[in-house]
Amino acid sequence: MSPLILKLILHSAWQTLEMVVASTALSVILGLPLALFMIATGPQGLYRLPFAARLMGMVVDAVRAVPFIILLVLLIPVTRFIAGTSLGTEAAIVPLSIAGIPYFARIAEMALREVDSGLVDAVRAMGGTRMTIIRSVLIAEALPGLVTGVTVTLITMVGASAMAGVIGAGGLGDLAIRYGYQRFNTTVMFGVVVVLIIMVSLMQVIGNSLARWLKH
Amino acid sequence: MNPILDIQHVTHSFGQHTALQDISFSVKQGEVVGLIGRSGAGKSTLLRCLCALERPQQGHILLDGVDLTTQPERQLVRIRRRIGLVFQHFNLLTSRTVAGNIALPLQIAGCPRREQAGRIAELLELVGLKGFEKKYPSQLSGGQKQRVGIARALAANPTLLLCDEATSALDPESTNSILNLLADINRKLGLTIVLITHEMEVVRRFAQRILVLDHGRLVEDGTLLDFLRDGQNNRTLQTLLADIRPSLPAFLGETLVSTPPQGHHRAIIRIVLSGNGASEPLFSALYEKFGVQTALLQGGVTTISERLSGDMILSFEGDRTEQALDHLKTAAQNMEILGYVPSHP
Ligand SMILES: Nc1ncnc2c1ncn2[C@@H]1O[C@H](COP(=O)(O)OP(=O)(O)O)[C@@H](O)[C@H]1O
Ligand SMILES: [Mg+2]
Numbered sequence: 001m002s003p004l005i006l007k008l009i010l011h012s013a014w015q016t017l018e019m020v021v022a023s024t025a026l027s028v029i030l031g032l033p034l035a036l037f038m039i040a041t042g043p044q045g046l047y048r049l050p051f052a053a054r055l056m057g058m059v060v061d062a063v064r065a066v067p068f069i070i071l072l073v074l075l076i077p078v079t080r081f082i083a084g085t086s087l088g089t090e091a092a093i094v095p096l097s098i099a100g101i102p103y104f105a106r107i108a109e110m111a112l113r114e115v116d117s118g119l120v121d122a123v124r125a126m127g128g129t130r131m132t133i134i135r136s137v138l139i140a141e142a143l144p145g146l147v148t149g150v151t152v153t154l155i156t157m158v159g160a161s162a163m164a165g166v167i168g169a170g171g172l173g174d175l176a177i178r179y180g181y182q183r184f185n186t187t188v189m190f191g192v193v194v195v196l197i198i199m200v201s202l203m204q205v206i207g208n209s210l211a212r213w214l215k216h
Numbered sequence: 217m218n219p220i221l222d223i224q225h226v227t228h229s230f231g232q233h234t235a236l237q238d239i240s241f242s243v244k245q246g247e248v249v250g251l252i253g254r255s256g257a258g259k260s261t262l263l264r265c266l267c268a269l270e271r272p273q274q275g276h277i278l279l280d281g282v283d284l285t286t287q288p289e290r291q292l293v294r295i296r297r298r299i300g301l302v303f304q305h306f307n308l309l310t311s312r313t314v315a316g317n318i319a320l321p322l323q324i325a326g327c328p329r330r331e332q333a334g335r336i337a338e339l340l341e342l343v344g345l346k347g348f349e350k351k352y353p354s355q356l357s358g359g360q361k362q363r364v365g366i367a368r369a370l371a372a373n374p375t376l377l378l379c380d381e382a383t384s385a386l387d388p389e390s391t392n393s394i395l396n397l398l399a400d401i402n403r404k405l406g407l408t409i410v411l412i413t414h415e416m417e418v419v420r421r422f423a424q425r426i427l428v429l430d431h432g433r434l435v436e437d438g439t440l441l442d443f444l445r446d447g448q449n450n451r452t453l454q455t456l457l458a459d460i461r462p463s464l465p466a467f468l469g470e471t472l473v474s475t476p477p478q479g480h481h482r483a484i485i486r487i488v489l490s491g492n493g494a495s496e497p498l499f500s501a502l503y504e505k506f507g508v509q510t511a512l513l514q515g516g517v518t519t520i521s522e523r524l525s526g527d528m529i530l531s532f533e534g535d536r537t538e539q540a541l542d543h544l545k546t547a548a549q550n551m552e553i554l555g556y557v558p559s560h561p
Binding site for chain 2: 116118119121122123124125126127128129132136137140141143214215216
């Protein structure tokens, strides 16, 4: 493998990491409140608003129903509005996050739903406010599940970012298509696959041990 | 003295199903009340009303004179801080250590951080878990988890402690130690305790008063001794009592006749004694006075509400059995002739 190819792969890996980390961070920051909203307004929730819960569920499912490659194209005007351009690595973070937010919200919702309602009762009976219940019970108890959700989202974003080459975002996926598929450079293709496997495995191992450590 | 808890005509239903119907009773400061009934009788629902987790549809619940049923949610949040609740499945936060769990009600009550550690150590000492601060609930046995649950319930100095099947998930040994702990707390702190259970054995030893709930209605209110003395109890109570009362062995029951047979026979009686009667040399007195020979078939002397009480099935044999029985009637709280069996000398 020539130093040039190696440099190309490392550069693309960096672009992929940039997209994946930034979009996962945004998905968690915005998806978690969304999940809490759906749980809290749901039928057993702390602020029962069944209509709002159902509406939010529908919006979340609608975004998730659109295949990412289509979402990428559909969102070009939105991307241009938010990022100032519709091309490049930074611009790709916009559609990746918009796909990631409802994805993580559903995973987080499941993790939050797993929390024993007896614990909510216990803290309510102690005179805990709803904010205390959300912080000390729902989020604290669901934390291992939420961490697993972050891991899954990270890995999903690695896959989705490969398609972001369509809007000139670069990254490993884009590199593999341009050199490996269009120019029959199997060395680059092979190198990209190895780097992807290492990247995903590392995410999984770190995520798993963090979740296990949090589980006591 | 005003009751600490006064429940007036509480009715509550879930949809079509009436879980509580016209419940009224009051609890005095320092009293230990056992609330007993079969599964589905409405015990937990009543308890949830008492700790303001559920608002009954009708009636009033006065805690220290404050009506919980009319308070806005904002006030209820404050009122709940004065009620300790102990759960069947402990409901400890798995994400927090033992100290963290006990600290939560202190944090909620706004106790300064400096004072928390001292209070936690004090509570752990009280429940017999000294030095367990840094352990996680997953590292504890069921009995230990419940001790943490009790420490947590006591953390914010509640005026009332409510226990919902606090020992139902525990083995007999842990059940025993948890009940001793609760009795101890009642004695030491003078804390009012309402204890829910479906097991008579749990309330036998230290509930000063027992309420029986059946299909959402309060069907009995009295002491265990009252119930044993009256004999004429509600069916639910009878089945609950059967768990802790001696019963005639089946092989004896089969040979039992209702009138004294010709020739040698023995009278089989059930007797309830309490206080002094339970500790007096009863059998030797019967022999000296009436020449009646007594045999203990079932039962014995146990502790009810921290007093000695006898609940036993005896057999009497002798020529002056009738006089002996008359004598016993005055000494015993309750005496019942179950029947007679022929004896073969
Ligand atoms: N949240 C609820 N929704 C509907 N029905 C309920 C609810 N809680 C309790 N019930 C019903 O009320 C009755 C009494 O329940 P509960 O108070 O839990 O009984 P216990 O604690 O004596 O076993 C049961 O028939 C139960 O099915
Ligand atoms: Mg119950």
